């Protein structure tokens with residue numbers, strides 16, 4: 001089969017690799033219908049996080065059809081459409097039972113190794129062996145219409161991650177919200193906040209195409225300024241004190257500072273951007289009773305809650321994809337995301 005490998009910074013290749021096989025009775029094999037490039041894939045692509053010492057599989061968001069299942073798999077069957085969250089989880093350990101599936105005691109990462117040392121395929125390929133298929137995959141009752149695939153694919157990561165930011169920041173009916181970041185996660189956080197009943201949702205964005213998606217997703221205001229000017233603009237919108245809930249969806253020192261300084265005393269920050277150099281100024285939080293919560297989103301725990309809204313079309317998170325390419329063009333997809341000429345690229349094998 002064909003699959004995407006990263007060989008080093010800015011070196012993405014699509015190559016022939018062995019077809020996956022069932023290693024354990026709890027495995028499934030999924031034929032990928034759609035996958036995509038994530039903002040966090042850009043860290044190894046740019047060489048900013050971790051070092052790629054040898055070629056390895058990449059991609060952690062995919063949806064597809066179940067091709068085969070091991071003898072112990074009971075919740076998904078051949079031919080079903082499934083959504084794979086961005087991390088493997090058994091669904092049964094103490095952390096999974098608590099809903100923190102990303103800390104699964106037998107968990108694994110796509111493109112890494114499972115608890116038994118077997119390689120786990122990356123999502124940007126034609127087929128994927130899925131460990132702990134019962135715990136990891138969410139199946140739909142029917143194979144959905146092709147027009148829903150993009151939206152369902154966002155449940156692998158960005159929509160669940162945006163939702164996690166909103167939940168972590170305490171977004172609910174009547175709340176005022178600021179979203180820091182206009183990537184696919186930030187835009188999904190706007191949609192999640194709107195869905196949860198926020199009264200006002202401000203997105204911090206300088207890009208017309210991203211502002212348009214944010215408005216479509218329910219953003220009521222746009223602030224283009226950054227830094228101190230950005231904080232001043234936010235405070236002006238909210239009684240001179242800041243917003244109830246601020247969703248940090250980038251992960252840099254600058255974006256975390258922006259988020260904390262935009263939060264009103266007594267408010268909450270929900271952070272989901274992979275931290276790259278960001279710090280928490282605890283004295284500032286102490287002085288203003290600002291709570292900071294969040295972390296890597298336990299996407300598996302949110303998929304079922306969000307699935308119905310996507311299937312019935314009441315939310316259309318698939319609009320974060322502004323580009324679709326064949327899998328063979330994965331190198332161009334990474335380039336487009338890196339250069340921010342695309343918000344998010346969907347790859348079709």
Ligand SMILES: [Zn+2]
Nearest residue numbers: 093096104105
């Ligand atoms: Zn677990």
